[in-house]
Amino acid sequence: STIVLLFEAPKDFSFSLQPGQRIRVGEGLGSL
């Protein structure tokens, strides 16, 4: 199963992720 998030944000929104990384509920995905 998969969860897809699609969202609007200011252009300077930046992700703090790496493709393939393991993640858990509550961990930050990105910020402004």
Added chain:
Amino acid sequence: VSTGRSILPSRWPLPLLLVSGGGYLGYQKYKWREQQQDGATPVLATPTQVALYRSFPTRLLSRAWGRLNGVELPNWLRKPVYSLYIWTFGVNMQEAAVEDLHQYRNLGEFFRRRLKPAVRPLCANSCLISPADGKILHFGQVKNSEVEQVKGVTYSLENFLGPQKRRSNDSTSSFRDLLLSSPDNDLFHVVVYLAPGDYHCFHSPADWKVELRRHFPGSLLSVNPGVARLVKELFCLNERVALTGQWQHGFFSLTAVGATNVGSIRVYFDQELQTNVPRYNKGSFHDHSYVTIDGQSLKADGEGGVVLQKGAAVGEFNLG
């Protein structure tokens, strides 16, 4: 010697098939890694191959799998069955709210296990948190109304979310622009893949308000990263539930995409939602608004929509 000779040829094909099949898969994986390193476009399955895959009765199989896993196991069988699952998929039972395996009546119930309250702290510094345990398959900006499910393999945003209302004076905007509330903003996406051993409930990734649920009955193909690299538009083919609404920066959506063994999706605040049931046809979609025509919320929260706080439990995936 005579008996041995007569037996040998009949026993050759299986190991031969295993060795040659394994070798072929190994070669394909090696070739794929080489292509990834070279930055080459991934090799996709042909439309015929996808059609062949889609022709498998995955929904029927999924429902049969769900029925099987809903059967109550005798007490003596529970520990060996769940232990095998834990060992196969690397489940961390120390995090489970109920660690005693005998308490789960069947594999379906075990799959829906909850976690201990303190094991998933919420990041206070980020306005957006992970809605699920899993693996980040892909993330980034949405360009030209096309979203990448994995690097180089895209799907249409419009096919994924379904049609949106156009403003009366606007007939030329792209689908992406229709979703944006401000030209200073952009559209972003994140894909989280949940493996069989992961905790399968999903939570609210932000403070937001859900206005619409759109249920797309569909196929139940595997969403394994390997398949996502091969099948274009995979997330548009599979059964899914898209929750859309607004957050502090404008449009926001969370979509739960089903798969063969995890075919049904439950949303806790929506008792009407039923997924992976035979009465719906593939390719259709069914809307349920959480906002009445006059803008009042059906949940009577007075704000028009279902208000979710960051980290709140939203729903779960189920076997079959």
